[in-house]
Amino acid sequence: MTPRRIIATVTFLAGLFYFLEYMLPARIAGVTVPLSQWRVGLGNFMAVLGAFAIGMGWFHLLRGQWRNLVTGQDRSSSIGFFCALAAILYFGFRNELEGAKAPAWVHMGFDLTFNYVFMPLVATVFSLLAFYIVSAAYRAFRIRTWEATLLMGAAFIVMLGQVPVGGWLTAWVPVKWLQLPYLGAWLLGVPNSAAQRAIGFGAAVGALAISLRIWLNLERGAFFSTEGK
Amino acid sequence: MAHRENTNQGFWQRAQTIDRRYLFVLLVVAVALPSFVRISIPVHVFDDTMGVYRSIEGVARANTGKRYRKMVLVMCDWGPGSKGENWPQTESVIHHMLRRGVPFMIMGIDTVGPTLAEGMAERIAPRYGRRYGIDWVSFGFRYFGDPQLLSFVKDIPGFVQRDIHGTPVAKLPVMAGIHDMSDVPLLIDVAAGPEVDRWIRLAQPTYRFKAAFGATAVMAPAYYPYLDSGQLSGLLVGMRGGAEYEELLGAPGQATQGMTLQSMAHLLVAALVILGNIGYVVGRRARR
Amino acid sequence: MLLISAAVLASITRARRGRQLYLRAIPGFSAVDEAAGRATEMGRPVLFSVGLGGVDSITVLTGMTVMQHVGRICARMGARCIVPIDGPSAYPLAQEVMREVWESEGRPESFRADDVKYLTGGQFAWAMAVMGLMTRERVASAFYFGYYGAESLMLAETGYQVGAVQVAGTPDLYQAPFFVVACDYTVFGEEFYAASAYLSREPTMVGSLVGQDLGKMLLLGIAVAGVVLATLVHAGLISANPLVPLLSQ
Numbered sequence: 001m002t003p004r005r006i007i008a009t010v011t012f013l014a015g016l017f018y019f020l021e022y023m024l025p026a027r028i029a030g031v032t033v034p035l036s037q038w039r040v041g042l043g044n045f046m047a048v049l050g051a052f053a054i055g056m057g058w059f060h061l062l063r064g065q066w067r068n069l070v071t072g073q074d075r076s077s078s079i080g081f082f083c084a085l086a087a088i089l090y091f092g093f094r095n096e097l098e099g100a101k102a103p104a105w106v107h108m109g110f111d112l113t114f115n116y117v118f119m120p121l122v123a124t125v126f127s128l129l130a131f132y133i134v135s136a137a138y139r140a141f142r143i144r145t146w147e148a149t150l151l152m153g154a155a156f157i158v159m160l161g162q163v164p165v166g167g168w169l170t171a172w173v174p175v176k177w178l179q180l181p182y183l184g185a186w187l188l189g190v191p192n193s194a195a196q197r198a199i200g201f202g203a204a205v206g207a208l209a210i211s212l213r214i215w216l217n218l219e220r221g222a223f224f225s226t227e228g229k
Numbered sequence: 230m231a232h233r234e235n236t237n238q239g240f241w242q243r244a245q246t247i248d249r250r251y252l253f254v255l256l257v258v259a260v261a262l263p264s265f266v267r268i269s270i271p272v273h274v275f276d277d278t279m280g281v282y283r284s285i286e287g288v289a290r291a292n293t294g295k296r297y298r299k300m301v302l303v304m305c306d307w308g309p310g311s312k313g314e315n316w317p318q319t320e321s322v323i324h325h326m327l328r329r330g331v332p333f334m335i336m337g338i339d340t341v342g343p344t345l346a347e348g349m350a351e352r353i354a355p356r357y358g359r360r361y362g363i364d365w366v367s368f369g370f371r372y373f374g375d376p377q378l379l380s381f382v383k384d385i386p387g388f389v390q391r392d393i394h395g396t397p398v399a400k401l402p403v404m405a406g407i408h409d410m411s412d413v414p415l416l417i418d419v420a421a422g423p424e425v426d427r428w429i430r431l432a433q434p435t436y437r438f439k440a441a442f443g444a445t446a447v448m449a450p451a452y453y454p455y456l457d458s459g460q461l462s463g464l465l466v467g468m469r470g471g472a473e474y475e476e477l478l479g480a481p482g483q484a485t486q487g488m489t490l491q492s493m494a495h496l497l498v499a500a501l502v503i504l505g506n507i508g509y510v511v512g513r514r515a516r517r
Numbered sequence: 518m519l520l521i522s523a524a525v526l527a528s529i530t531r532a533r534r535g536r537q538l539y540l541r542a543i544p545g546f547s548a549v550d551e552a553a554g555r556a557t558e559m560g561r562p563v564l565f566s567v568g569l570g571g572v573d574s575i576t577v578l579t580g581m582t583v584m585q586h587v588g589r590i591c592a593r594m595g596a597r598c599i600v601p602i603d604g605p606s607a608y609p610l611a612q613e614v615m616r617e618v619w620e621s622e623g624r625p626e627s628f629r630a631d632d633v634k635y636l637t638g639g640q641f642a643w644a645m646a647v648m649g650l651m652t653r654e655r656v657a658s659a660f661y662f663g664y665y666g667a668e669s670l671m672l673a674e675t676g677y678q679v680g681a682v683q684v685a686g687t688p689d690l691y692q693a694p695f696f697v698v699a700c701d702y703t704v705f706g707e708e709f710y711a712a713s714a715y716l717s718r719e720p721t722m723v724g725s726l727v728g729q730d731l732g733k734m735l736l737l738g739i740a741v742a743g744v745v746l747a748t749l750v751h752a753g754l755i756s757a758n759p760l761v762p763l764l765s766q
Contacts, residue, residue, distance in 0.1 A: 018376075022431075039383065043376035050372060050606075053571060057605020060635045119309040119341065125641040126310035129667055130494065132674045133695075134256050135249035138501045140698040142509045152506075156499060162446070162469055164270035165492035181273045193453040196690065199706045200454065203688050205732045206710030208518065209525045209725045210575055218529060218721050219713075310641055310667065374573070422666065423689070447667070448691045 008217040015215040017042070088113045154191075158184045241508035252501065259497040263489045272488060277456060278473040280463025281417070281441040285322065288415050289329040297406025301326060301333040302413050304428075305342030306420035311445050315342070317471025317484030318443035319419045320349045324478055327359045332403045335367040336389075338424065343369045347393070362392075363402050369393040375427060382410035382432040410436035419443030419465070423451075429460050443470060520735055525728030532724025540723060545684055545704035546715040549583070552658040552682040552701075553590040561657035562597035562632075563587065566647065566672070567611070568663020568687070569640060571604030576688055580663040581607075581614055582713040583686065587660055588615050592622035600633040601650060603643045608635040644668030648675040655679050661696065662686040662712065673699030686712060 001009075021035040069078040091109035094102050143149040160166035161184020170179040177183065213219040262268075285301065292298040303322065307315035323346065326333050335350070337343040347367045359365065368389045371377070381388040385407055386398040398404050406412060416438055418425040425442045433440060439462040442452055446467030455461040465471065468491060471484030532538055556563040565587050567580035584600065591598040600615065602608045612633045619628035636646040648671060651659065659676040661669070661683070669685075669692035676683045677699055685696035686704035693705040704712070707729065714722035749755045 036383065039376065040380040040387065043374075043380040046374060046376050047372045050374070050571075050573075053604075053606035054638070055605075057608055057635045057638060060605075060608055061637070064631070064634065119312075122309040122639070122641050123312055125645055125671075126667055127313075129670060131249075131253045131256060132670050134252050134494075134498055134501065136670060136674060136695070136698050137498050138247075138249075138252055138505050141502045141505065143506050152502070156502075159495050160499060162466070163492040163495050164272050164472075164488050165496060167273045168270045181275070185275055188450055189453050189457065192450050193457055196451050197454045199690055200451075201736050202707035202729075202733060203710070205521060205729045205736070206707035207575060207688070208521060208732070209729045210579060210710050210713075212522055212525055213721070213725055214575075214578070216526075218725070423691075445667075451690055 011217065012215060015211075084113075088118070154187055158187055161185065161187075241511045244504065245508045245512065255497060255501075256494060259493040260490045262493055263486075268489050268493075270489060270492060272469075272472050272476045272485060274473045274476055275466075275469075277464040277466060278470050278477070280456070280461075281322065281443075281465055281470075282325070282463070282474065282477050284415050284439050284441050284462045285325050285329065285331060285417075287439075289331050291414065292331065298332050299412055299414050300403070300407055301331055301415045301417060303333050303335050303346065304416065304418040304420065304424065305335060305337035305346045306339055306418060306422065306424045307337075307342040308339045308421065309341055311421035312345075313487065314445045314467045314471070315419050315421060315443060316345065317468060317475065317482065317487070318465045319346050320353075320482070321471055321474035321478060321480075321484070322417050322419070322441075322443070322465075323349050323365075324353050324480065325474070327353050327357050327364065328478070330357070330359070330364065333365050334403075335365070336369065336371055336373075338371065338373045339421075340370045342419070343367060343393075362396070366401055366403050367393045375431060378427055378431055382436060385409055385413075410438060413438055415439045415441065415462075417441045417443065421445055423448065425452075425455075425461070429455065433460065441465070521728075521732035524731040524735065525725050528726075528728030528731065529721050529724035532720040532727070535720075538723050538727050540715065540726065543704060543708055543711070543715060545686060545702040545708070546712065548682075548684050548702040549587060549660070549716070550590060552660070552684055553587050553596070554594065555682055556591070556657035557594035557596040559657040562599050562654050563591055564599045564601070564647075564651055564654070564656040564659045564676075564681070566601055566659075566661050566663065567607065568661065568665050569603045569643075570664055571606035572610050573606065574604070574664065576664040576709075577604060577607050579688075579710060579712055580686075581611065583660070583662045583716060584611070585614050585618055586716040588618040589622060592619045592624050592627065595624075595627065597629065597632055599650065599654060599656070601643070601647045602633065602635045603638065603640070605635055605638060608633070640666055640668060644671050647672055651675050651679055651681070656681050659683045660685075661700070662709070664689065665692045665696075667692075670695035670699060676700075 017035065017038070021033075021039060024033050024035065026033060026036065065078045065081045068074050069082070087109070091106060091113055094106045095110040098106070141148075141152060141155075143152055157180060160169065161180035161182075166180035166184065170181075173179050177186065210219070288299060288301055303319070303326075305315075305319055307319075319342070323333070325331075327350065335343050335346045337346070347369075350365050350367070351361070354360065354364065361367075369392075371389070373381070377388070386404060389398060391397055392401060410432055413436075416425075416428055418428060418440065420443065425440060425444075428440055432438075440460065441463040442455075442461055443465040444452060444467070446469070449464060449466040452461060452464055456464050465474065468484050468487045472481075472488045475482050475485050528538075553563055565584050567577050567584060570577045572578070588598050590596075598615065600611050602611055612630065615633055616625075616628055616630070619625055634650075636643050647668075650656075651672070652675060656676070656679060659672070659681045661672060662685070665672075665687055669687070673683060673685065673696055683700035684702045684704075685700040686709045687693055687696060688706060688709040690705065693703065696703045696705070711726050711729075713719075714726045746755070750757045
């Protein structure tokens, strides 16, 4: 049996298990279907596989950064990488394993690396998005066609309707459903909902088709066999 | 006239290619303004937020007089990146459940969200005389792919086994009577990604629980079809959802303050888009 | 689900028997070859990102089929193709795909293993690393095919700043608006899953695409029938019967 054939067989059996386990009732004609009792064990097995995958990534990262350090290419970044790695591993493990028994400086080190460096860094990077949105909006939103104009109008209504200032700006409008919050909610709940459903249908069918191809070993290209090979 | 038109075109042309750093400065000014000028705008409560509120109230009413109380599962699948939106949402629902005595369990697929949620519960619980292990419990971060989700909903104590302090589930009074997802009538998933899809797809048809979603504002439009079909009983949309919930609880906090800032930012973006398009139209006419 | 699956499998069978099937043009895919070629002319590298997730993610696997195609063009024309990876399990697969591409084009010595990089598993740390990579390497073309979160606009804006031609493909809608605004070509929703069919034109893939369309028509028919019946019930013209709740679920 070739490796590809083994992979295809394992893929098919794994997919078949979950498909049958989901579709079949717990009991058929008084007989318990035994598939469900395997679910927990299989789930734990896949979690362990995931942990191995993290190990693979670590190995490549360490190897690449070590090479940079040794060859002198971008050495400062690699030094920063190893220092941060060592700090967060040391404080993280000691804080977790020793808990309350760890000395105060270990808790402080963990707080510093995780709560006062890592978390603010992530939040800061995410907040860059606000600035990028402003520059992208100013640069790209142009009413070149009538569809773009329609889109612009809808965007204005929803954008201002979602914040309190939209309600404040149109509080004087006597017809309630013409006020920005209500108009925005209608746009989101009706036309947007219909469009999302339509695109969702297509994407779901596409995902079903590609899953079917992988499950039945019909996928071609890249890491799968090409037609007739 | 021609000279004035050329000057205008020059100005609008320059405005079209303005260095984006000026725009960044304008944004900073707009967002900082409410810190110096007191601006208070009332928050409108949308139906999607009311849906979450009513779902928790429903669990509270159903638990009245029961020996074994049903629990709410709060999945905190968010990290520091979406803290601005998901933190107020999580805090508000936890506040509501602690106030009404609805028992809940905290879990998450991110390392940060559950930790922050535990801190919120520890801070708010003493106000209402609620205690860990009796009124709420945390199972912390769990690796939670589809197979793990299927395992969890089938046998909750068997999957989680111990809480974050290492206490076995059997020794936690709040988990008495909880076997599988049929004992959890409400799932509140506060997430920065499409995590609630898996619950709706894999577990909800079997266990028929209500699901509420605390989404970032970017993701929320994709979940209105779920609200429409009843698969989601409520939806908290970004920081607005948190602010509306604070309004419902009568406890204005971080989100309510943030909505004023967000209003300024949205007004700025609207103004810039209008200016950009004026320049575009002027330029197009001049080229003709 | 069974009906749609049957439609897909039947179409695949028809296609394999030699029947020619029509595919409409999708500008995003037509631009892939052009964008990759541009990088060669400018002597600058191409960046190809398969987005967030590991090998268990169907979007990563689909992105890799496009990556193989782009890699083949780069190998043929002698351009570098940098692949920043987020999911650790996707890294060895990406390495292997690109190595095989270079070998099949007869240029194994030109393959740079370091161009396929596992950067980090953290979403924003990965995004910052990719932004730095794009700025330092001054990529001429950037391809984003996969699942992205909030970092989509950051990557696209950085690509715009360095003057890269950008082609994006994502199956979900959350980040599609940001890609549409900042990229030159965007492919989203089901078009993303059609990537392998468009680029390879292999009969199995094209047949699958046609089957998908049949499946969608079936869903549309069911939706229309449900809407009509629900409207009639709501108007009191017919009484609700077991069929209506079944169709409306």
